[in-house]
Amino acid sequence: MRYIKLIACRVMLREVSMIAATSDAVVDVTWMPWGLHDKVGELSVCLQEEIDSINSGNDPHTTYPRRGRDFDAIVLGYGLCSNGTVGLRSEKYPLVIPRAHDCITLFLGSKELYMKEFTENPGTFWHSAGWAESGSELSQDELRDAQYKQFVEKYGEEMAEEMADMFAEMLVHYSQVGMICWDEFAQVPFMEEAKTYAQNYALQRSWQYREFDGGSSLMRDMLEGNWDGDRFIVIPPGQTAAPSYGDDIFKLIS
Numbered sequence: 001m002r003y004i005k006l007i008a009c010r011v012m013l014r015e016v017s018m019i020a021a022t023s024d025a026v027v028d029v030t031w032m033p034w035g036l037h038d039k040v041g042e043l044s045v046c047l048q049e050e051i052d053s054i055n056s057g058n059d060p061h062t063t064y065p066r067r068g069r070d071f072d073a074i075v076l077g078y079g080l081c082s083n084g085t086v087g088l089r090s091e092k093y094p095l096v097i098p099r100a101h102d103c104i105t106l107f108l109g110s111k112e113l114y115m116k117e118f119t120e121n122p123g124t125f126w127h128s129a130g131w132a133e134s135g136s137e138l139s140q141d142e143l144r145d146a147q148y149k150q151f152v153e154k155y156g157e158e159m160a161e162e163m164a165d166m167f168a169e170m171l172v173h174y175s176q177v178g179m180i181c182w183d184e185f186a187q188v189p190f191m192e193e194a195k196t197y198a199q200n201y202a203l204q205r206s207w208q209y210r211e212f213d214g215g216s217s218l219m220r221d222m223l224e225g226n227w228d229g230d231r232f233i234v235i236p237p238g239q240t241a242a243p244s245y246g247d248d249i250f251k252l253i254s
Contacts, residue, residue: 018184035134086241126178
């Protein structure tokens with residue numbers, strides 16, 4: 001039986017909770033707030049602080065294994081996520097990260113399917129059950145203003161204006177909302193609410209709405225310790241990873 005410490009974005013709460021409840025592994029979860037990857041540098045700082053706290057043996061968010069057993073690894077429920085996981089390291093435990101650009105890969109079920117949908121359905125703004133619970137309801141103008149305020153704090157008004165305009169320009173290229181659906185949640189009443197939320201999100205922006213079949217296999221293997229090198233990078237204690245800019249997404253560095 002594996003003992004796994006998971007640090008994950010709250011947007012995965014329903015999916016992770018379902019898998020953890022039926023897994024042979026013991027999974028101890030720390031939930032991170034949604035949207036950290038939208039704030040430049042904040043995701044990396046918050047994740048490293050949590051990793052360091054776990055390593056210390058005194059993390060208030062962690063229930064440590066008893067009877068002399070320790071965690072097999074710290075698993076990150078993130079992908080590359082705008083380089084938010086680049087440079088992270090644990091001095092005590094192996095660090096496991098899915099070879100994914102972002103959480104959409106985990107919801108769809110593989111990086112190959114992610115690339116297929118990315119190629120065949122450009123301009124898709126992805127939604128999941130967790131997005132309906134945790135995501136932003138701001139309009140495009142409100143999103144732009146929120147980003148501007150964050151950039152001002154870090155970079156000053158002149159650079160913030162340019163960066164916020166670039167962010168707003170990215171939104172212009174979206175044309176549809178893609179709702180990712182898992183078979184396991186087909187009969188869950190909340191899914192209808194989540195779909196309605198996504199439909200309204202699309203309607204407010206004059207986008208199309210479309211549903212996509214996702215899959216739980218990648219997330220399940222992430223939580224059960226099936227960490228093959230094609231789908232996961234396992235970073236030994238004291239080492240870290242950088243972007244590979246290839247299909248493997250990450251590469252190890254000393």
